[in-house]
Amino acid sequence: MAPQRFREQFDQIQRSMPDVPLAMGPDDSAEFFYEKGVVLARDGEEARLVEDTVREHFTTFAGLTPDHVRRASPETNRTGITRIRVGDPGEGDRSGDPTVAHALRSLRTAEGRAGRRLISRNHVVSIAVNACPGDEPVPVPPTEPPNPAAAETAYDADTAVGVLVIDTGLMRDYRSYPLLAHTEGDAQIRECDDDGILQQYVGHGTFIAGLLAAVAPNTDLVVRNTLNDAGAILESEFGEKLFEAVDRDGWPDVISLSAGTSNGRTDGLLGVQAFMEELREQRTLLVAAAGNNASATPFWPAAYADLPGWEDAVLSVGALRADGEFGACFSNHGGWVKVYAPGERLTSALTGFGTPVPYVYQHSTYDACRYGFGYACTCQYPRHTGVLSEPGEAPAKPDQVMFEGHAQWSGTSFATPVVAGLVAQHMTAKGETDPRAARSQLLAANTEYAEVRGAHVPALLPPTWRPVSVDPPAPGT
Structure with missing residues (x-):
C-alpha cells in the first residue's frame, strides 16, 4: 500500500495531544484536523448567540443533545475567543464530527444577517511540513x-x-x-x-x-x-x-x-x-x-x-x-x-x-x-x-x-x-x-x-x- 502521509501525521499529532480528541475535515474529505465536540465563537454576545442557536437547533435532530452545549473555556484570553462544547468528543471516529457540522449549519442564517462568520471549528495549526509534509530531512x-x-x-x-x-x-x-x-x-x-x-x-x-x-x-x-x-x-x-x-x-x-x-x-x-x-x-x-x-x-x-x-x-x-x-x-x-x-x-x-x-x-x-x-x-x-x-x-x-x-x-x-x-x-x-x-x-x-x-x-x-x-x-x- 502506498504511504498515506496525511493520515500518518494525524496519528502523530493525536499522540502529541492525547487529551484532545481530533477529527479530519471537512466532513466529505480530509484537508485539515480539528477538535471534536467543540466550536469557537467570539466572546460576549456572539458566544451567547451561538450557544442559544445551537441548543435550539439540536432539539430538532435525533441523537443530538442540547445539554452538551456549554462553555468549554472562560472568556479571559486576549484573542476574544471562547470554546463552546457542542457534543461528546468521545463519540464517533476520526473521519469527521457530525455534531460540529450540525452546529456550524445552525448558524448560517444568523451569519447571513450579521454579514460575518460567527462560528468555527477549532482547527489544528501545524508547521507547514507537518500535517502536510514536503519531506523529511x-x-x-x-x-x-x-x-x-x-x-x-x-x-x-x-x-x-x-x-x-x-x-x-x-x-x-x-x-x-x-x-x-x-x-x-x-x-x-x-x-x-x-x-x-x-x-x-x-x-x-x-x-x-x-x-x-x-x-x-x-x-x-x-x-x-x-x-x-x-x-x-x-x-x-x-x-x-x-x-x-x-x-x-x-x-x-x-x-x-x-x-x-x-x-x-x-x-x-x-x-x-x-x-x-x-x-x-x-x-x-x-x-x-x-x-x-x-x-x-x-x-x-x-x-x-x-x-x-x-x-x-x-x-x-x-x-x-x-x-x-x-x-x-x-x-x-x-x-x-x-x-x-x-x-x-x-x-x-x-x-x-x-x-x-x-x-x-x-x-x-x-x-x-x-x-x-x-x-x-x-x-x-x-x-x-x-x-x-x-x-x-x-x-x-x-x-x-x-x-x-x-x-x-x-x-x-x-x-x-x-x-x-x-x-x-x-x-x-x-x-x-x-x-x-x-x-x-x-x-x-x-x-x-x-x-x-x-x-x-x-x-x-x-x-x-x-x-x-x-x-x-x-x-x-
Missing part, C-alpha cells in the same frame, strides 16, 4: 556548504534587522553553527526519545534560522518554540501564543511563520483574527508559508495576503522546485500566494556539528510523485522506508541515518525564511527601515519569474542560492 556531509550560502554582509548590531521566527525551538548546540552566533530564543524542549533517536521535526526551527541567517546575516534573530509539541497547536491557543511572542520581544521588523491550516473558508481564521487585526496596525511584516497540500485552497494565516487591509502586512510564500524554474510538486498555489522562492532540497543546519545523532524515518517514499509530477521530486527521492507508513505485525525495517550538522529539507516551511531573509537583506542594502516598504520595493524590482500550474508567478531567488538537479539519480545511488 536528509543528512549531507558537514563539509557541504549551506544552500543558499551566506551572503557577504557583515553583522552590525546598530543596524541589524529584527526577525522573529515562530516555530519549534533551537537545538541545544545551535551556536556551534557560525551563522547563528547572534541568534537568541527558546530551546527545543525534547530533542531525542529515550533511545537517543531524534524526534520527528525537531530541528525545524534551527534549520529555518540557519536559512534566514545565510540570506540576511545582518539580522537579530529570535526563535520561539511556540510549536514545540510535534509542531502542532489548537487554533484556540495559537492566537494567544502569537500575542505572547510579540509581547515578550516587542513587534519585530519581520515575523517568519512556517505554520497554518486550511479551513475551507476564504475569510480568515477566527482564532487568530484579533492578532491579525493588531498586526495590521503595526509596521511588522508577516512572511507566512503557503502550505504543502499541492492545493489552491487558502492556507491561513498566509492567505491573509489576499484579503483587503492585509495586502502590505502579509506576504504569502510558495515553494519552487530545486531548479527554480517551476513550482515544487507539494506547494500550495493560487492567486493568494504572492511570491515563490526555492523550497526544495535546501541545505542548512539541523543539529550542531561534531556529535552525530541518529534519526529513524517516519514516512516511506512513493513509487511515483503523489501529485502526478514527472520530475525527480521529494515524493520519490531519496528513497527510504518509514515507521508510520508500514503498519502491521511485521513492518519492513525503517531506515536510519545519522545527522552531523547539515541537512537537506524541503517545504514551503523553508521557502518562507528565504523570502523573510531577502526582505531583511533589502532593508540592510538600501538603508530601508520600513519592512513593508522593503517588501514592496523588493517585489517591484524583481525580474525573475517561474511557472506554477501554468501560471507565470514572481520568483525571488537569493544570489547565493545554487540550483540542484531535478533529474532522477542513477540506479543504485
Whole structure:
C-alpha cells in the first residue's frame, strides 16, 4: 500500500495531544484536523448567540443533545475567543464530527444577517511540513556548504534587522553553527526519545534560522518554540501564543511563520483574527508559508495576503522546485500566494556539528510523485522506508541515518525564511527601515519569474542560492 502521509501525521499529532480528541475535515474529505465536540465563537454576545442557536437547533435532530452545549473555556484570553462544547468528543471516529457540522449549519442564517462568520471549528495549526509534509530531512556531509550560502554582509548590531521566527525551538548546540552566533530564543524542549533517536521535526526551527541567517546575516534573530509539541497547536491557543511572542520581544521588523491550516473558508481564521487585526496596525511584516497540500485552497494565516487591509502586512510564500524554474510538486498555489522562492532540497543546519545523532524515518517514499509530477521530486527521492507508513505485525525495517550538522529539507516551511531573509537583506542594502516598504520595493524590482500550474508567478531567488538537479539519480545511488 502506498504511504498515506496525511493520515500518518494525524496519528502523530493525536499522540502529541492525547487529551484532545481530533477529527479530519471537512466532513466529505480530509484537508485539515480539528477538535471534536467543540466550536469557537467570539466572546460576549456572539458566544451567547451561538450557544442559544445551537441548543435550539439540536432539539430538532435525533441523537443530538442540547445539554452538551456549554462553555468549554472562560472568556479571559486576549484573542476574544471562547470554546463552546457542542457534543461528546468521545463519540464517533476520526473521519469527521457530525455534531460540529450540525452546529456550524445552525448558524448560517444568523451569519447571513450579521454579514460575518460567527462560528468555527477549532482547527489544528501545524508547521507547514507537518500535517502536510514536503519531506523529511536528509543528512549531507558537514563539509557541504549551506544552500543558499551566506551572503557577504557583515553583522552590525546598530543596524541589524529584527526577525522573529515562530516555530519549534533551537537545538541545544545551535551556536556551534557560525551563522547563528547572534541568534537568541527558546530551546527545543525534547530533542531525542529515550533511545537517543531524534524526534520527528525537531530541528525545524534551527534549520529555518540557519536559512534566514545565510540570506540576511545582518539580522537579530529570535526563535520561539511556540510549536514545540510535534509542531502542532489548537487554533484556540495559537492566537494567544502569537500575542505572547510579540509581547515578550516587542513587534519585530519581520515575523517568519512556517505554520497554518486550511479551513475551507476564504475569510480568515477566527482564532487568530484579533492578532491579525493588531498586526495590521503595526509596521511588522508577516512572511507566512503557503502550505504543502499541492492545493489552491487558502492556507491561513498566509492567505491573509489576499484579503483587503492585509495586502502590505502579509506576504504569502510558495515553494519552487530545486531548479527554480517551476513550482515544487507539494506547494500550495493560487492567486493568494504572492511570491515563490526555492523550497526544495535546501541545505542548512539541523543539529550542531561534531556529535552525530541518529534519526529513524517516519514516512516511506512513493513509487511515483503523489501529485502526478514527472520530475525527480521529494515524493520519490531519496528513497527510504518509514515507521508510520508500514503498519502491521511485521513492518519492513525503517531506515536510519545519522545527522552531523547539515541537512537537506524541503517545504514551503523553508521557502518562507528565504523570502523573510531577502526582505531583511533589502532593508540592510538600501538603508530601508520600513519592512513593508522593503517588501514592496523588493517585489517591484524583481525580474525573475517561474511557472506554477501554468501560471507565470514572481520568483525571488537569493544570489547565493545554487540550483540542484531535478533529474532522477542513477540506479543504485
